Amino acid sequence: MTEPWTLLVLREMLRGAERRADIARGVPRMTASLLTTRLRTLTAHGLVVEVPNNSREKRYRLTEAGRGLRPIVDQLGRWGQRWLAPPGLRDLDADVLLRDICAQIPPDRFPARRLTVAVSVTDAPGTSQWWLALSPSGATVHPGKPARQADVRLACTLSGLAGAWLGRQSWLRAARDHTVVFTGAPDAVRAVLACVGVSRYASRETA
Structure with a gap:
């Protein structure tokens, strides 16, 4: 074992x-x-x-x-x-990271309505675009561009997304550093952030 x-x-x-x-x-x-x-x-x-x-x-x-x-x-x-030391860029995989985010969202944080999030990872090797389907019944990740118009767009670096999700820094700090940039209606962006939150393993000492 x-x-x-x-x-x-x-x-x-x-x-x-x-x-x-x-x-x-x-x-x-x-x-x-x-x-x-x-x-x-x-x-x-x-x-x-x-x-x-x-x-x-x-x-x-x-x-x-x-x-x-x-x-x-x-x-x-x-x-x-x-x-353990934070993962280096070579240790990160955007697809795995996004699937980890979706898998860890608890049911009580699912949004009240369906939200589509278009994700562009600027420094990911290979595939660089994904989309998340967030709904009252669950969260899933898919490669490529969404079939419907995105409610929110997220442009980020791989390390910026990992750092905010793992609690190395807050989403607000990542946004200020421009390593994570959300665009869309303010209420939709807030709903996405409230749904995603941070990893259950995340450090709570973020700034």
Whole structure:
């Protein structure tokens, strides 16, 4: 259980990922063969079960014992945020970061109406545009430009977005530094910020 990647696989499953593709999306640098190995190990230890389904893609679900690890995973996340050095630019992945943001929004912070946020990450390698769909029922992230007109546009650097989300600095400070820039109707921008908030692992000592 102390093998590399195991806790990250558990983290993704604690967020609701069941399909192999969904788990893999949250750990993009993990090879497919290693993910298979870790899922087998978790299954052997009674923390995960394979869910029968009609599709070719396997689905996995946490057992009660697996779900019981949530406080431990959360505590390790808070410990890492406090004691480990901030991630460097090479350690950041915009897609993973945006998925992390959406996955951590609690239901009581979902907006009262549907909001579309167009995101442009100015220093992201490869894909640089995404859009977020925020609604009363959930939050999802998608690559490319939104099909409908965006309510809010966010232009940011990868480090600026990560710093504000992880609590290294406040959203206001990031906006003043122009590393995170929101445009749109003021009430829509406020609703997006209230929905997104900060990571549950974030430091509260922001300026």
